[in-house]
Amino acid sequence: MPEFHLVEGAPATPWVVGALHHLEQATSLELFGEDRTMSVESLTHNLSTETSALKGLLLALTGPIPADCEVGRFGLPLAPTEPAEVLGTVSFTLPLRENRHLIEDIYIQVAGPNRRQRIGSAMLDSLREIAAAFERDTLLMWTEHDFAAGSQLPQVSPTTGSGSLPVDAAASFALAHQFRLAQVERQSRLHLPIDPNLLAEFSAAAEAAATGYRLVSWHGPTPQEYLAGVAAANWAISADAPTGGIDWEPENWDERRVRDLDAMLDRSGQAVSTIALVADSGEVAGLTTIFVENGRLDRPYQFNTVVLAAHRGHRLGWWLKAVNLARLEVHYPQAKHIDTWNANENEHMLAINTALGYRIWAISGGWQLKLAAAG
Ligand SMILES: CC(C)(COP(=O)(O)OP(=O)(O)OC[C@H]1O[C@@H](n2cnc3c(N)ncnc32)[C@H](O)[C@@H]1OP(=O)(O)O)[C@@H](O)C(=O)NCCC(=O)NCCS
Missing domain, CATH: 3.40.630.30 (Gcn5-related N-acetyltransferase (GNAT))
Known part of the structure; x- marks a missing residue:
């Protein structure tokens, strides 16, 4: 030894x-x-x-x-x-x-x-x-x-x-x-580019079902007006995503924490985010983010996706993901594939990912x- x-x-x-x-x-x-x-x-x-x-x-x-x-x-x-x-x-x-x-x-x-x-x-x-x-x-x-x-x-x-x-x-x-x-x-991987017809169909079908909502996208740090909504969405991710047998408390998110995370991501690369808003009130109903690392534009990572509990059942998850992926492909044509991590028991998220073409290739414990x- x-x-x-x-x-x-x-x-x-x-x-x-x-x-x-x-x-x-x-x-x-x-x-x-x-x-x-x-x-x-x-x-x-x-x-x-x-x-x-x-x-x-x-x-x-x-x-x-x-x-x-x-x-x-x-x-x-x-x-x-x-x-x-x-x-x-x-x-x-x-x-x-x-x-x-x-x-x-x-x-x-x-x-x-x-x-x-x-x-x-x-x-x-x-x-x-x-x-x-x-x-x-x-x-x-x-x-x-x-x-x-x-x-x-x-x-x-x-x-x-x-x-x-x-x-x-x-x-x-x-x-x-x-x-x-x-x-x-x-851990699942989606090879890019996705068939543009599939993405367009996916997005149109979801949009038709999501009446009363609109989407907003951005690159980089969260705009000031959405900080509170993104904090609420991040709290929902930590509270609602299945955690199996892990002894886990929901995370305590506020605007400051969103800014801190954004600042860290911004130093290493760029985040591509799309949120769903309730059309009349502007309340944040869902969020999805992809992270593209500096110097590795070929292999982005899917970060968290969430639809808040009160807004489920309107295909917002499908719409958010399709629109954010389309934006990724426009802004980062170098991306060859995107990886995502999902709890094995997270059936709803896995159904969306499988329909988009993600396939399992590794597992984590x-x-x-x-x-x-x-x-
Ligand atoms: C997993 C890993 C960290 C183990 O490190 P290590 O220094 O070799 O582990 P130890 O020597 O302390 O092993 C302690 C005990 O774990 C078990 N163990 C470790 N490696 C094992 C193997 N390849 N096969 C079977 N048992 C193993 C044995 O019971 C071992 O005791 P023993 O050697 O007296 O039988 C190492 O294999 C590794 O770096 N793997 C790649 C990275 C990885 O998978 N990390 C996740 C870590 S949890």
């Missing part, structure tokens, strides 16, 4: 984000045969934006802990200023406005040659200590799996019973540490560990 120690990485130490990105690229190529990573620039902006959550990054470095090193806010030595060999990383967030029982978005990676040497386990042990120090009692970790390759392996189902995951290295690791699979998400129960 190699001698290693864990350090805290901060985005202000430039080599650290580069090393995280390098390992993410290797993991992505290994799992999916393609580089699906966000750029170093985007990772840096994400790690530096802490308005709603603390962002943590630990790195496993070779060798013993150096003497007299400075200790960071999670109680571990800070990463050295000079680059070092990285054996593995774990990134995570500590929500500040709600879900203060969670350490969430945990993603552990260990470089290929260093696996099965308890490096991943050591990172998890550190997260348990951080959870105790920050009074969090639940760990929420994510795994990703190739859909086709994984179908040959034994499967594990979530507590909700919807969908399953292959018991591969990542799932074995989670199970070995007593995590329970709380939710399965589908949300794994939950209740620390009090685990002891």
Whole structure:
């Protein structure tokens, strides 16, 4: 077993984000045969934006802990200023406005040659200590799996019973540490351009059903007049999207939080958004956003889509998505495909996506560990 120690990485130490990105690229190529990573620039902006959550990054470095090193806010030595060999990383967030029982978005990676040497386990042990120090009692970790390759392996189902995951290295690791699979998400891909006739038909049929509503679209940050409505839509997403067996509280959204998110996205790329408004009152009834990263105009991502509860049943979801995709194709003709993530049990959203031509190609697992129960 190699001698290693864990350090805290901060985005202000430039080599650290580069090393995280390098390992993410290797993991992505290994799992999916393609580089699906966000750029170093985007990772840096994400790690530096802490308005709603603390962002943590630990790195496993070779060798013993150096003497007299400075200790960071999670109680571990800070990463050295000079680059070092990285054996593995774990990134995570500590929500500040709600879900203060969670350490969430945990993603552990260990470089290929260093696996099965308890490096991943050591990172998890550190997260348990951080959870105790920050009074969090639940760990929420994510795994990703190739859909086709994984179908040959034994499967594990979530507590909700919807969908399953292959018991591969990542799932074995989670199970070995007593995590329970709380939710399965589908990652689906739509190849572009979509048949323009299909998109036009889709949009016209939805528009005909959505009487009393109108759509407004924009690029970049939310216009001032829609900030409150977009905050309400984001709250609805966090309250209404199926969360499987995850112990999850709705997010506490206000105009400031919308502006903060917009500012972060704007530094890394551009958001393309469409909202549905009630025609006479101007009240926001639905929202959908696609994110196009700087330098990667070929592979946009579908962000959240929601229709608020009082406005469901008018095909607004279909209309919002068709119109926003049409705008994407006009403004970003370089886009080759768009990826989206949906809870396996989210039948309505999956029906829209399937009709548009999205097809499943990978799956993710949300794994939950209740620390009090685990002891
Ligand atoms: C999943 C991953 C992080 C595990 O890291 P690791 O440092 O190799 O894990 P550890 O050595 O601490 O393993 C702890 C236990 O998990 C289980 N485990 C880990 N990898 C396994 C594998 N390939 N097959 C079966 N069991 C495995 C075993 O029970 C292991 O204990 P053992 O070696 O004494 O039998 C690593 O394989 C990886 O980086 N995979 C790619 C990225 C990824 O999928 N991340 C999601 C992580 S949850």
